[in-house]
Amino acid sequence: xxxxxxxxxxxxxxxxxxxxxxxxxxxxxxxxxxxxxxxxxxxxxxxxxxxxxxxxxxxxxxxxxxxxxxxxxxxxxxxxxxxxxxxxxxxxxxxxxxxxxxxxxxxxxxxxxxxxxxxxxxxxxxxxxxxxxxxxxxxxxxxxxxxxxxxxxxxxxxxxxxxxxxxxxxxxxxxxxxxxxxxxxxxxxxxxxxxxxxxxxxxxxxxxxxxxxxxxxxxxxxxxxxxxxxxxxxxxxxxxxxxxxxxxxxxxxxxxxxxxxxxxxxxxxxxxxxxxxxxxxxxxxxxxxxxxxxxxxxxxxxxxxxxxxxxxxxxxxxxxxxxxxxxxxxxxxxxxxxxxxxxxxxxxxxxxxxxxxxxxxxxxxxxxxxxxxxxxxxxxxxxxxxxxxxxxxxxxxxxxxxxxxxxxxxxxxxxxxxxxxxxxxxxxxxxxxxxxxxxxxxxxxx
Amino acid sequence: xxxxxxxxxxxxxxxxxxxxxxxxxxxxxxxxxxxxxxxxxxxxxxxxxxxxxxxxxxxxxxxxxxxxxxxxxxxxxxxxxxxxxxxxxxxxxxxxxxxxxxxxxxxxxxxxxxxxxxxxxxxxxxxxxxxxxxxxxxxxxxxxxxxxxxxxxxxxxxxxxxxxxxxxxxxxxxxxxxxxxxxxxxxxxxxxxxxxxxxxxxxxxxxxxxxxxxxxxxxxxxxxxxxxxxxxxxxxxxxxxxxxxxxxxxxxxxxxxxxxxxxxxxxxxxxxxxxxxxxxxxxxxxxxxxxxxxxxxxxxxxxxxxxxxxxxxxxxxxxxxxxxxxxxxxxxxxxxxxxxxxxxxxxxx
Ligand code: SF4
Ligand code: SF4
Numbered sequence: 001x002x003x004x005x006x007x008x009x010x011x012x013x014x015x016x017x018x019x020x021x022x023x024x025x026x027x028x029x030x031x032x033x034x035x036x037x038x039x040x041x042x043x044x045x046x047x048x049x050x051x052x053x054x055x056x057x058x059x060x061x062x063x064x065x066x067x068x069x070x071x072x073x074x075x076x077x078x079x080x081x082x083x084x085x086x087x088x089x090x091x092x093x094x095x096x097x098x099x100x101x102x103x104x105x106x107x108x109x110x111x112x113x114x115x116x117x118x119x120x121x122x123x124x125x126x127x128x129x130x131x132x133x134x135x136x137x138x139x140x141x142x143x144x145x146x147x148x149x150x151x152x153x154x155x156x157x158x159x160x161x162x163x164x165x166x167x168x169x170x171x172x173x174x175x176x177x178x179x180x181x182x183x184x185x186x187x188x189x190x191x192x193x194x195x196x197x198x199x200x201x202x203x204x205x206x207x208x209x210x211x212x213x214x215x216x217x218x219x220x221x222x223x224x225x226x227x228x229x230x231x232x233x234x235x236x237x238x239x240x241x242x243x244x245x246x247x248x249x250x251x252x253x254x255x256x257x258x259x260x261x262x263x264x265x266x267x268x269x270x271x272x273x274x275x276x277x278x279x280x281x282x283x284x285x286x287x288x289x290x291x292x293x294x295x296x297x298x299x300x301x302x303x304x305x306x307x308x309x310x311x312x313x314x315x316x317x318x319x320x321x322x323x324x325x326x327x328x329x330x331x332x333x334x335x336x337x338x339x340x341x342x343x344x345x346x347x348x349x350x351x352x353x354x355x356x357x358x359x360x361x362x363x364x365x366x367x368x369x370x371x372x373x374x375x376x377x378x379x380x381x382x383x384x385x386x387x388x389x390x391x392x393x394x395x396x397x398x399x400x401x402x403x404x405x406x407x408x409x410x411x412x413x414x415x416x417x418x419x420x421x422x423x424x425x426x427x428x429x430x431x432x433x434x435x436x437x438x439x440x441x442x443x444x445x446x
Numbered sequence: 447x448x449x450x451x452x453x454x455x456x457x458x459x460x461x462x463x464x465x466x467x468x469x470x471x472x473x474x475x476x477x478x479x480x481x482x483x484x485x486x487x488x489x490x491x492x493x494x495x496x497x498x499x500x501x502x503x504x505x506x507x508x509x510x511x512x513x514x515x516x517x518x519x520x521x522x523x524x525x526x527x528x529x530x531x532x533x534x535x536x537x538x539x540x541x542x543x544x545x546x547x548x549x550x551x552x553x554x555x556x557x558x559x560x561x562x563x564x565x566x567x568x569x570x571x572x573x574x575x576x577x578x579x580x581x582x583x584x585x586x587x588x589x590x591x592x593x594x595x596x597x598x599x600x601x602x603x604x605x606x607x608x609x610x611x612x613x614x615x616x617x618x619x620x621x622x623x624x625x626x627x628x629x630x631x632x633x634x635x636x637x638x639x640x641x642x643x644x645x646x647x648x649x650x651x652x653x654x655x656x657x658x659x660x661x662x663x664x665x666x667x668x669x670x671x672x673x674x675x676x677x678x679x680x681x682x683x684x685x686x687x688x689x690x691x692x693x694x695x696x697x698x699x700x701x702x703x704x705x706x707x708x709x710x711x712x713x714x715x716x717x718x719x720x721x722x723x724x725x726x727x728x729x730x731x732x733x734x735x736x737x738x739x740x741x742x743x744x745x746x747x748x749x750x751x752x753x754x755x756x757x758x759x760x761x762x763x764x765x766x767x768x769x770x771x772x773x774x775x776x777x778x779x780x781x782x783x784x785x786x787x788x789x790x791x792x793x794x795x
Contacts, residue, residue: 018461246786250786256787257787259786259787259788260787261787316450319450319451327451327452328451328453328454329451329453330453330454330456330460332460336460336461337459337460337461338459339460340458341453341454341455341456341457341458342455343453343455344453369466370466372466372467372468372565373564373565374565375467375470375565375730376565376729376732377729378680378729378733378735378736378739381734381735381783386785386786386787387783387784387785387786388783388785389734410788413785413787418459419459421459422459422461422463423463425466425469425470426466426565427462431458432457435457
């Protein structure tokens with residue numbers, strides 16, 4: 001019955017099949033994580049201008065209270081993740097290295113940590129502009145990892161008259177199960193969130209794209225949406241990086257976002273599952289975004305699971321709570337294909353943290369595997385979802401011909417998914433080369 | 447266990463497919479071994495001695511060049527092993543060992559090292575060695591021994607132990623004496639010059655005269671299938687090459703069945719199978735774009751048939767592949783994939 005569909009199930013060209021490791025956490029229901037004694041809440045947890053603190057050191061804050069305000073339209077406010085006292089406002093290292101401002105809050109250990117702040121609203125009565133404002137007020141930024149302010153994206157979609165809201169339920173990174181659990185457990189919030197996003201963006205219909213390695217989620221969604229004509233559920237084939245916005249649009253709408261263009265250009269706006277769940281959950285009570293569901297997993301932790309973690313929780317505390325294996329590890333924010341290995345365990349969980357993957361490192365394998373010259377096997381060409389020629393790009397990078405990479409070989413179309421590096425038998429760090437080349441070109445252009 | 451773990455920093459991706467250059471090359475060697483064993487079964491001690499000698503010459507040459515250029519040891523990547531085995535398999539079983547060794551040295555030195563080593567060579571090194579042998583030793587390289595000769599495991603063929611810089615025993619003997627006793631024509635020679643066709647089953651199973659490792663079509667196909675299934679060989683190259691060769695041969699055969707052999711004969715005789723599965727597929731010397739690979743395979747198939755039917759030699763695979771190698775950089779450039787989102791834009795007016 002489902003047989004013919006499985007054959008015609010849609011996907012994009014190329015890509016890779018990485019072993020999944022989702023079994024570690026797939027069956028683990030979402031649980032609340034412990035409150036750390038001290039949270040470090042960065043002011044910049046989203047793309048755009050950092051929020052501006054509106055509290056002073058020594059001030060008591062209640063859970064959910066705004067502690068920093070949006071600075072302009074492409075910015076969102078930040079709310080207190082715990083009830084406690086502001087200890088300091090200072091610079092701290094971020095996941096990607098450079099220091100950013102952060103508000104340090106000492107948690108009141110005895111407090112019951114109820115959310116104390118909110119501004120309940122009746123969404124149906126709001127005009128589009130008011131709705132966008134309300135979404136900005138709850139501090140929502142894309143939860144898929146890019147952390148683009150949600151209200152700004154929806155407003156831009158309205159401006160461009162998009163007709164389709166694409167809901168990204170692929171979760172194609174190995175190890176990650178956050179979106180999967182959300183679709184199973186918080187489906188009502190998700191559906192409410194989709195309707196709010198439709199109202200805010202002016203799109204007429206929504207398509208939820210889910211990879212076919214989550215049949216239970218597809219089932220739950222289809223049953224719940226049987227009577228809802230505005231939201232469709234489409235199963236797509238499981239392949240990395242199916243969750244990239246461009247590829248998902250291509251798969252679901254058969255439209256190709258032009259190079260250098262945006263999803264609006266083909267009439268679509270893409271939102272991640274976790275973002276819409278939070279939208280559905282927080283908008284009616286008017287509460288701020290103070291925590292998110294994070295897959296904490298990897299062979300390096302003892303209690304992998306899907307946890308609701310307050311923002312500002314330091315990774316060191318996270319590892320203490322879930323227990324770690326061995327004494328040398330790689331701690332990755334995000335998935336192992338695109339995520340960043342942190343350089344300090346003081347780095348906190350933020351709005352952009354989809355997963356924390358801890359991989360033990362054996363001393364024997366700690367040194368990088370032997371690198372060979374490119375043997376021109378074409379595996380990287382067959383893997384690149386953007387249909388680039390990573391081998392050629394790599395050779396040009398070695399010769400420092402960064403401009404040629406951009407002008408003749410579409411360097412800018414590379415979104416650094418890492419597929420080419422994943423498959424290269426010569427162990428050439430292609431995506432690293434491409435990142436460097438892009439950065440240097442950007443510097444030169446500036 | 448006190449304190450948090452020490453952390454290692456590296457950039458993404460943090461996973462890698464379990465594949466490496468040496469692993470791919472090792473599997474090619476595995477796939478070549480059954481063919482070598484079968485060659486020894488067919489042709490006896492001489493074939494074994496030839497394989498060992500050529501292999502040794504290749505490895506030694508690579509090793510000496512590494513020492514000389516103060517480069518790290520590259521024998522572990524197995525590419526020199528492949529070159530040695532492939533080269534031996536393309537030579538006649540009774541090929542004098544000193545000539546085999548010379549060809550091995552040339553294959554590595556002129557086929558690979560001068561271009562800068564692994565990954566840099568333009569031509570398949572084994573074929574460079576073979577082309578050298580063809581030019582330098584034209585007589586020895588066309589002296590064939592029959593398969594399954596009695597006593598092949600007891601003594602070496604007389605030509606095998608020819609001392610360096612001497613012509614092989616058989617070929618140097620006076621015409622009409624022992625030559626017919628030791629040498630036998632290959633199916634291709636018989637067909638081209640005498641219009642005698644060899645039974646297809648013999649061709650398929652390899653029970654005929656020919657180069658050491660090229661006769662067993664079925665075995666070569668099976669070994670190639672193993673590599674293709676492990677995704678260590680691009681199946682499109684042999685598919686394009688065999689398909690186009692069979693199609694073109696079929697056209698000629700239909701036009702004049704008496705003069706031109708049928709497609710099956712074309713496919714299973716001579717070095718076409720070995721060339722298609724193991725030589726043209728050399729990753730370094732073939733294009734790396736999906737469309738390019740098809741064009742490359744088809745080009746070689748067509749050239750092979752044209753050279754065989756209209757050239758002066760009975761065999762054309764070697765030259766066809768070398769031409770294909772030469773064309774491959776150009777093919778790769780002309781078949782760059784269309785990048786995602788690369789929409790044809792209208793010219794600004
Ligand atoms: S990292 Fe860039 S070049 Fe490599 S596969 Fe992904 S998009 Fe292609
Ligand atoms: S996968 Fe690696 S070795 Fe193969 S062509 Fe690409 S860069 Fe070269």
